[in-house]
Amino acid sequence: MTESVGIHVEGVHFGYPGRPVLRGVDLTVRPGELTALIGLNGCGKSTLLRLAAGLLHPDEGRVLLGEDDVARLSRRATARRVALLHQSAPAVPGMTVRHLVRQGRYAARGPLGMLREGDDPVVRRALRDVGVEAWADRDVDALSGGERQRVRLAMALAQDTRVLLLDEPTTYLDLHHQLDVLQTVVRLREERGLTVVMVLHDLAHAARFAERIVALREGRVVADGAPKQVVTPGLLAEVLQVAGRVGEDPEGGWPVCYPDHPIAALEYENQIH
Numbered sequence: 001m002t003e004s005v006g007i008h009v010e011g012v013h014f015g016y017p018g019r020p021v022l023r024g025v026d027l028t029v030r031p032g033e034l035t036a037l038i039g040l041n042g043c044g045k046s047t048l049l050r051l052a053a054g055l056l057h058p059d060e061g062r063v064l065l066g067e068d069d070v071a072r073l074s075r076r077a078t079a080r081r082v083a084l085l086h087q088s089a090p091a092v093p094g095m096t097v098r099h100l101v102r103q104g105r106y107a108a109r110g111p112l113g114m115l116r117e118g119d120d121p122v123v124r125r126a127l128r129d130v131g132v133e134a135w136a137d138r139d140v141d142a143l144s145g146g147e148r149q150r151v152r153l154a155m156a157l158a159q160d161t162r163v164l165l166l167d168e169p170t171t172y173l174d175l176h177h178q179l180d181v182l183q184t185v186v187r188l189r190e191e192r193g194l195t196v197v198m199v200l201h202d203l204a205h206a207a208r209f210a211e212r213i214v215a216l217r218e219g220r221v222v223a224d225g226a227p228k229q230v231v232t233p234g235l236l237a238e239v240l241q242v243a244g245r246v247g248e249d250p251e252g253g254w255p256v257c258y259p260d261h262p263i264a265a266l267e268y269e270n271q272i273h
């Protein structure tokens with residue numbers, strides 16, 4: 001197994017024109033760690049993943065993959081180190097599943113590499129890993145939202161990187177396939193020593209599957225630790241603006257949330273301050 005790679009986010013500030021988003025983020029993801037990133041809509045989660053994938057560059061600070069500053073790596077060198085599952089997929093009319101998944105190879109290996117590899121075993125493995133090999137010759141357009149989401153995961157896996165960034169990997173999926181995808185991620189991470197950061201809106205899934213939860217609020221990290229340590233009624237209020245209770249799964253021991261109601265802005269400020 002190739003050695004795992006960590007991610008270091010050091011003093012990162014980032015904004016889109018006229019819109020500051022990340023306001024001084026420091027985060028070290030250890031090699032081989034499975035981290036869930038949580039927070040309200042618009043708090044900067046996808047932006048942080050895009051910075052780690054080298055698609056955006058910090059205004060201040062830096063992002064390292066292993067020893068390498070992402071801002072100094074070429075697009076292809078970055079694509080060999082890190083794969084990002086986006087929230088939305090490129091939907092090209094008439095493209096088959098196999099063809100789309102091969103795009104993941106293209107990002108990392110380039111056209112010559114793809115020619116050399118012919119019927120690429122990594123593509124076949126990626127299709128198999130997420131259980132979509134039977135759809136290889138179907139049009140991507142003709143898939144349901146959930147089916148397409150799994151194909152996008154196969155595309156990210158086809159990059160065959162040590163670092164996997166997953167932006168809401170369970171969106172569109174029924175409960176069976178949500179659990180299936182999350183278990184697949186856990187298994188692949190164990191088998192291949194992958195370093196995984198995934199944005200999850202479902203705190204129950206974060207608490208169940210991640211070994212670490214990082215919570216963002218308004219572009220800052222406000223909680224960071226093992227699920228048992230950080231999942232509290234205070235986290236629900238401060239990070240997700242929800243009042244609720246937290247218990248413990250009687251068999252697995254992980255925290256279980258019982259969300260009650262959204263907290264109005266005033267009530268929320270009173271709870272925090």
Ligand SMILES: Nc1ncnc2c1ncn2[C@@H]1O[C@H](COP(=O)(O)OP(=O)(O)OP(=O)(O)O)[C@@H](O)[C@H]1O
Pocket residue numbers: 016017019021039040041042043044045046047048
């Ligand atoms: N390309 C862009 N140009 C300008 N503003 C953007 C752009 N992309 C995102 N934003 C803004 O930056 C902020 C952070 O967006 P981001 O997508 O990182 O949030 P998020 O935490 O992933 O949210 P969600 O949970 O809704 O996916 C939001 O206010 C969003 O409107």
